[in-house]
Amino acid sequence: MNVTNVQQRNTDGFSISIVVYRPDAELLAGTLASLAVACGELRRERPELAVTVCLVDNGGLIDAQVDVDLLEEQGISYSVVSGHGNVGYGRGHNLAIERATSAYHLVLNPDVDLDPAALVEALTFFERHPDAGLLAPRIGDENGGLQYLCRRYPTLFDLFVRGFLPHGVQRYFRRRLSRYEMRDVINEREVVWDPPIVSGCFMLFRTDLLKRLAGFDPRYFLYFEDYDLSLRAHDVARIAYVPSVRVLHHGGGASRKGSAHLKMFAASAFKFFNRFGWKWL
Template identity: 60%
Template sequence: MRQTGAGRRTQGPRTEAVCLSISVVVYWPDVVQLERTLSTLRDCVTALQRTAPRLSASLFVVDNGGAPDMTSSVTAFADLGIPCTMIAGHGNIGYGAGHNLALAQADSTYHLVLNPDVELAADALEKALAFLDSHTDYGLLAPYICDERGEQQFLCRRFPTVLDLLARGFFPAKLRALFGPRLARYEMRDVVNEHDMVIDPPIVSGCFMLFRTDVLRRLHGFDDHYFLYFEDYDLSLRTHAVSKVVYLPAVRILHHGGGASRKGWQHVRLFVESMVRFFNRFGWKWL
């Protein structure tokens, strides 16, 4: 499963066209974080344009509610030759369904599903697309993810049990510590690190999912029956039926996200509802 040598080989500018679409779904976002996401995304596009002068890219911002004035961001992307399309007026239809609206309009080779609370390293897209260009059997790529303190977030996962999810998400710290070994296994800490590529991790995080667009279309995108939570678990597991998945730590992002239990009872309710839907679909594992 694990391989070393995750770095990209040195190469000159691409001669072939690179076609990339990106979707970001927002719902009353933290405006400062959203601007950091878009600013680092612009830095990525600028770096990519140096190695892919025939880059064709498009950005879709899906407003599920509360989006700020995006005029300056739209202009900034337009100055790079990147059209930015705002999709709005549909209300809060959920995370996966929002990305599906963008996918329906995308005309690309690669499609990036991106959270509005992520910051990208300047070379993240350059390295990710270089890998996918030269490894055509992979349809989904996941990056190395760290938090604000620079510590790795272990967001690649093995198939969970109900106990894993409850212990990780809701147990107090002292009680959760008793389950440390089993949670470490669930989070794949035995194979996921900052150096080694991992082939076919069962589940990867929805905060950054870089797909071949044709693979994502074959899967019909996210299952929009999940309003929030577990839509990325569902999509990850379904991807294995049609394509290989890779964790590539040479691709780096910072993720500001937090757990459902820290966001209030409404998020706890949505988490539990989606968890039940997930296990009903893929089979219940309790302990």
């Protein structure tokens, strides 16, 4: 395993991990550009705060030819961890979490763009609410709509309908999906406390809490690792959906990524339900 450091500092502060595997160069460049702006705003508000980014290369980062040095322009330290192969999403983030010495740690997807004020808003919320240990943002889509990525505990039927049925058929199950996606409480204005499950595309933790949980369960290669971590986080802290923290997510579901992803989805679902309990309908 190789670790390339640029101005690496060990200090309390704000750390971010991004795991990439054969990344879409345009999306990753957008994520890093928005992250640089958001971190710049954070450092302007809190100049004493050290910000570090860890890029975990599960493969293909060098081929993407993305300019990582733009982070330095905002005074952000970064490291690249590589040479370990494709160890999966959760285990990749754990490589960064193990090294983190920060007060806050952000788990971030390489297909998420941050609002310039997102990190300032997030830390302000944490400081006002010391009982909050994990924060989920308002997640938008490319058309300006709201993605309902907070979840109630799923049934197998919920996952099948949402992940694999055509949109024209899903409308017959609208009430059921709305309940699963918490559409009755998630909105653009109000903080929602303790949603059972939040999305792994943006999970902002108090780092000490994340370390107490030992990060992601490495038994999940891809999919459901965020479900697992969300449910375990409830045992030690409160979770908050905070709509003033705004991001844009470009991601898609497993059914649109081919048969290999469908197999990984099924394998992870089996592990998840075996651990937390099966619900069919």
